[in-house]
Amino acid sequence: MGDGAQTDAAGRADLVLVPGNPPPAGSEIIWYAGEGGIRLRMLYAPATAASPRALAIVCPGRTESIEKYFEVQRDLQARGFAIVCFDWPGQGLSDRPLKNPIRGHVLNFNTYVDALLQGIAAIADRAPKEHVVVAHSMGSAISLEALRTGRIEAKLAAFG
Template identity: 40%
Template sequence: MSYPAAPLFTDVAEAPDGGAAHWLTASDGVRIRIGHWRPSTGARGTVLLFPGRTEYVEKYGPAAGDLAARGLATLAIDWRGQGLADRLQQDPRPGHIGHFADYQKDVAAALESAIALDLPQPFFLVAHSMGGCIGLRALTEGLPVAAAAFTGPMWDIDLSPPKRLLARWVTSLGLALGQGNRLMLSTRPDNYVLYQPFDDNALTTDPEMYRFMQRQLQEHPDLGLGGPSMRWLNEALQETTDLARQPAPDLPCLTFLGTAESIVSARAIRTRMAGWPRGRLEMVEGARHEVMMEGPATRARAFDQMAAFFSEAAGA
């Protein structure tokens, strides 16, 4: 099967040569985008890379290079409602979703494309933040991967009990009033890295990576996304609550959690990994939310651990 070519912004991706992007159409007609890269020689599998909310294919160009250096191909996804995928409402700035289960239609389309494009198998999952929530659901539904790795997975959002109650009340009221597509209170329509100074950011301690993210959005504003809609937050809280009740999938899992995490719930991650029989939790000292966007030494350790973990899982 062939897929229409899609833009791939190689000027800002800092990715390996030879990458390509394609448009896919999910089962409900929503158009999404994938980008993929292969190692020049000796491919021993493909990482299905599930990005977080607000993210896009090009942001993981450096990760694709790190994985290629370790013999792994990469396929990354623009989820519906973000990146260059179809935005789901007239105002493209809020991160919006109809139902969280809709993301699984994107997973199915991406998996089908990985097989049709003859990307090397076995497949492995690497999922960050919101992608970790989507990825955990996909694993419970039988995503055919040999092993999974998560970084700062959104298995719950870091909200105090009073803020959680308020968020549920506000979003439920917004939905009841037909305002679910509106930007969530206290959030902004601009992308986080374009208004948040580096010194106070919650994503990375590495200034070069922060400038890398800023440059991508300055050069290609269409990739940007603002805060979540009321419906997105309402759906996310329901989905994480439901996933917390599900048993751990029966496959090897490696999860990275920065000791300075402040966006997703560290407690939910520790609880999940404590109950994952074939799981291992790696604490990353000093790291913030995006372990794959931290400094060179931290990134190298994380990708070395992922590659070794995947190799062991594939051998087993």
């Protein structure tokens, strides 16, 4: 991959390529519908190991995007994990629910939790069934709520 951006058929950016900080091997951007039909973006990268250890669910914080976590994603992949990482509603390249793209707003925090669950469901047929969670800031709150309410299970969770 070169520097710049990968775009979809409509010319919208799928992935911002960061010089010197490539995405993990085999990365695929997946767009899926969130609450209210807004387009949400996630990255999925399969494990490079013959026997994947688990799916590492990488949950960024507020205003953070998939691209910020390329190094973490590559490190996890090198240790045998498949990777999924999310742009939450109104974050990164996911659609903004409000007309003002700078404002971050949801009516209910479960909008974020639902985005996590819908994303995991979208890759369930090809991702390892066991999960670990690596989360930061708002991503920690989102994943912790999903874990607390039993909507996802994880062998391990690390929050920062």
